[in-house]
Amino acid sequence: MGRVKVKNIRVYAHHGCLKEETAIGSEYLVDVTVAANLSKASLSDRLSDTVDYVHINHIVKEEMGKPSKLLEYVAKKIIGRIFKEIPIVKRAKVSVSKINPPIGGDVEKVTVVLKEKREG
Template sequence: MDSIIIEGLKVETVVGCFAWERQIKQPLLLDLLIHTDLEQAASSDELEDTLNYAEICELSSKVIQEAAPKLIEHAAKLVLTTLFTTFSAIDSIKITIRKPAIIAEANSVGISLERHRSDFRLSTGE
């Protein structure tokens, strides 16, 4: 399976459950592994034959910033829903979101979710 890889996308947003966290912006780091067929783009060398990486990054950042989620799990779900809805060529997505330097003893804490288009259809009622 072909993949598009985006690593370390930094999203500055309001995120967290505690009152002090709701008053500041904090960084989230996103890694995306997007499975899609890249054969046509590999052959044609044309942008319109692939997924636009800049658009993926912009949409992912925007949906998180607008939602200002309490949980990074919810942030991940928002990104998954947005990307599956926007790009019909996506077969599956693995998203990892890390919240750096929030716990003194850890470089970061985070979560990873992996969903397939068939999972997405079931969870959204499509």
């Protein structure tokens, strides 16, 4: 078993419960860590035998581009697509951070973290 990490994917998106958040948008950071059997790829040197981090980045950018109220909802959608589109992934962890959230204080970011194991 091995891990592939894609850290600090920067996205400008329109998530939030407030009208201003969805109208104006804000900066987000997304981290993805997946666990998969990477032994075949370590011997074959073929992209088809591993987790393509370009594919992960693509999934994150597409899902972040769809406005949602909750970061939990976005993180769950990202994990769902990873499991659907990258069959060798056994576990996934997704962190979605909103930079400078509008919560009436000096807060750098808020982060939601979801972890899931593939069913079956």
